[in-house]
Amino acid sequence: MFIRTRGRRRLFVALAQGLALVLVAAAAVWWIFLRPADKHVTAYFTAAVGVYEGSDVRVLGVKVGEVVGVVPEGGSVRVELVIDHDVDVPADARAVVVSPNIVADRYVQLAPVYTGGRRWPPER
Secondary structure, three states: OOOOHHHHHHHHHHHHHHHHHHHHHHHHHHHHHHOOOOEEEEEEEOOOOOOOOOOEEEEOOEEEEEEEEEEEEOOEEEEEEEEOOOOOEEOOOEEEEEOOOOOOOOEEEEEOOOOOOOEEOOOO
8 A cells, every 4th residue: 555755744743743642641640650759847946937838948058848838836836848859868957947138038957968877757
């Protein structure tokens, strides 16, 4: 059977579109179901003035996550943090609210930097 050039071009375009659709669907499935989960951390402060949802979480000044919740609880403030899945955090890390200057939004700094040893969260 003879397929004309125009027919071959249409077939090639249809196959390319189908392949692109399959690749986009596979990427979406990976992104939704299979990618490593970010780390969720809860920090408690006596005061967290200037820390809001969307504020940065940093290690050595480099953004590694963000604040997703700030909840006053009597004499303390619970701050919910999400940290990127590929960032190692030492098991004994502490969180500090840092104000870069008087006007700027504050951020949460995790310290010390991970240099080896036990990590948070503990491996199962």
